[in-house]
Amino acid sequence: AxxxxxxxxxxxxxxxxxxxxxxxxxxxxxxxxxxxxxxxxRGLQFxxxxxxxxxxxxxxxxxxxxxxxxxxxxxxxxxxxxxSDSALYFCAVRDIWATGNQFYFGTGTSLTVIP
Amino acid sequence: DAEITQSPRxxxxxxxRQVTLACHQTWNHNNMFWYxxxxxxxxxxxxxxxxxxxxxxxxxxxxYSVSRSNTEDLPLTLESAASxxxxxxxxxxxxxxxxxxxxxxxxxxxxxxxx
Numbered sequence: 378a379x380x381x382x383x384x385x386x387x388x389x390x391x392x393x394x395x396x397x398x399x400x401x402x403x404x405x406x407x408x409x410x411x412x413x414x415x416x417x418x419r420g421l422q423f424x425x426x427x428x429x430x431x432x433x434x435x436x437x438x439x440x441x442x443x444x445x446x447x448x449x450x451x452x453x454x455x456x457x458x459x460x461s462d463s464a465l466y467f468c469a470v471r472d473i474w475a476t477g478n479q480f481y482f483g484t485g486t487s488l489t490v491i492p
Numbered sequence: 493d494a495e496i497t498q499s500p501r502x503x504x505x506x507x508x509r510q511v512t513l514a515c516h517q518t519w520n521h522n523n524m525f526w527y528x529x530x531x532x533x534x535x536x537x538x539x540x541x542x543x544x545x546x547x548x549x550x551x552x553x554x555x556y557s558v559s560r561s562n563t564e565d566l567p568l569t570l571e572s573a574a575s576x577x578x579x580x581x582x583x584x585x586x587x588x589x590x591x592x593x594x595x596x597x598x599x600x601x602x603x604x605x606x607x
Contacts, residue, residue: 383534411595420496420582420598421535467534479550480596482527484534 379404381470383483390458391491398453398486400468409471410451411480412442416464424466427451438462458490494519498583498599506607511570513602515583523586524566525596526550526558528579535582541566542588573606580604 381402390396402408409428413421425436432444442453453466468483496517505511517524522543527535537550539558547558555577557569570577580603584596 413598418601420600421584423595423597426595479537479540480525482535484532 379470379481381468381481381483383466383468383486385486386484387487387489389489389491392460393457396455396458396462396488396490398466398468398488400451400453400483401449402451402468402470403449404470408451410442410444411469411471412436412440412451412453413467413469413482414438414464415467415485421467424453460490460492463488463490496583496585496597496599498581498602500602501600502603502605504605504607505573507573507575509573511573511604513568513570513581513583513604515566515568515599516564517583517585517597517599518564519585519587519597520563521585521597522563522588523596524560525584525586526556526566526568527582527584528552528577529582529601530579538568538581539566570604573604575606578604578606 383400411426412424414424415421424440425434427434427444435441440455442451444451466486469480471480499514525540526538529535536552538556539550541547541560544560560566580601582601583599586596587594
């Protein structure tokens with residue numbers, strides 16, 4: 378079965394410090410991996426995705442993510458956190474061998490950037 | 493600009509009533525999805541559709557139904573609302589395109605309360 382795990386419900390980081398939001402995945406084949414952000418009372422917004430190629434993926438708002446096949450991880454990172462980055466972050470995976478285009482989402486990590 | 497809209501944004505209903513949540517997208521996407529978001533569970537897939545007249549059950553489909561009569565709309569119906577269906581509901585769409593790794597675009601959500 379396909380799944381992702383976000384081991385941290387809550388991450389706090391000081392403004393200006395680097396941030397990391399963790400995600401590990403489990404799929405039967407090669408994964409397609411995604412990060413989304415959700416601001417209060419809003420829908421999910423796409424940040425970035427890994428399909429193939431370079432293990433470091435750059436996305437919107439200065440975020441990037443590192444794909445690590447041996448550790449089955451896809452951690453979201455940003456070199457310098459902003460207060461406006463405070464939001465709920467979701468990792469998602471799609472198994473390329475699965476029929477259709479179903480995504481499997483993690484339970485989310487709430488990021489708080491402290492001024 | 494293309495978008496995906498949901499209505500109503502907030503709904504309060506009573507146990508046993510039939511409720512329909514609307515989802516409309518102007519992306520001309522073939523794929524459409526309904527999720528529910530609950531604390532501690534992330535997003536869980538209710539139903540999905542890969543085109544007109546196509547519907548499929550997701551992870552938590554009991555008590556819900558959908559129909560797809562055109563490309564733009566995928567209404568979600570709760571046949572007999574239950575308190576366990578109090579949740580935030582998100583509609584999403586994605587393009588079939590040339591690959592099966594296209595990101596999903598989300599609507600703003602509908603907050604449903606069943607009393």
